[in-house]
Amino acid sequence: SAVISQKPSRDICQRGTSLTIQCQVDSQVTMMFWYRQQPGQSLTLIATANQGSEATYESGFVIDKFPISRPNLTFSTLTVSNMSPEDSSIYLCSVEDSPQGVSYNEQFFGPGTRLTVL
Amino acid sequence: AQSVTQLDSQVPVFEEAPVELRCNYSSSVSVYLFWYVQYPNQGLQLLLKYLSGSTLVKGINGFEAEFNKSQTSFHLRKPSVHISDTAEYFCAVSLEGALTFGSGTRLQVQP
Numbered sequence: 001s002a003v004i005s006q007k008p009s010r011d012i013c014q015r016g017t018s019l020t021i022q023c024q025v026d027s028q029v030t031m032m033f034w035y036r037q038q039p040g041q042s043l044t045l046i047a048t049a050n051q052g053s054e055a056t057y058e059s060g061f062v063i064d065k066f067p068i069s070r071p072n073l074t075f076s077t078l079t080v081s082n083m084s085p086e087d088s089s090i091y092l093c094s095v096e097d098s099p100q101g102v103s104y105n106e107q108f109f110g111p112g113t114r115l116t117v118l
Numbered sequence: 119a120q121s122v123t124q125l126d127s128q129v130p131v132f133e134e135a136p137v138e139l140r141c142n143y144s145s146s147v148s149v150y151l152f153w154y155v156q157y158p159n160q161g162l163q164l165l166l167k168y169l170s171g172s173t174l175v176k177g178i179n180g181f182e183a184e185f186n187k188s189q190t191s192f193h194l195r196k197p198s199v200h201i202s203d204t205a206e207y208f209c210a211v212s213l214e215g216a217l218t219f220g221s222g223t224r225l226q227v228q229p
């Protein structure tokens with residue numbers, strides 16, 4: 001299975017600033033995903049990031065607030081822009097690992113970035 | 119659209135006792151089913167998955183789950199839990215590339 005790392009692991013930020021989270025995978029993957037996990041809550045998909053195309057955002061999430069880059073098959077970034085305390089969450093990236101090209105939608109997750117906005 | 123319901127938000131259990139964490143899903147078509155575990159301050163780890171075939175699937179750390187199509191359930195079980203199993207458990211279904219998660223069940227194993 002793919003090994004995923006995220007930077008930073010945690011950060012405390014001031015209201016109105018922006019933070020870029022990096023996600024690095026040890027193998028080439030087509031589909032990468034970004035999730036938000038608010039305190040005590042389940043995971044909510046923010047967007048799907050495929051290399052070579054614009055990210056696809058879920059309802060309630062917009063590109064101006066959460067711009068995503070996917071420059072190659074092993075790396076992606078998520079920026080949380082103009083932050084407010086409501087953005088305090090854990091942000092996780094995941095990848096779909098499809099053995100032999102057959103997609104089962106099985107995803108592997110990074111360790112997450114714990115963001116606190118003051 | 120699919121949805122996932124985890125009926126219990128918290129499950130307290132004594133060490134070495136059996137446990138069942140319940141998961142029901144709603145979908146008009148066949149889906150793939152997963153259980154993930156999240157230990158404190160960590161990301162999600164895949165416990166097990168049902169893709170097709172045998173309805174009883176075995177995962178890591180002694181966990182297993184049974185897919186029941188008629189009841190649209192995918193309950194997670196372990197015959198004897200350890201203190202180290204204390205974590206948040208998420209059931210998830212996938213269809214067309216997207217994972218939908220349940221609200222999670224916090225398993226609290228007590229000595």
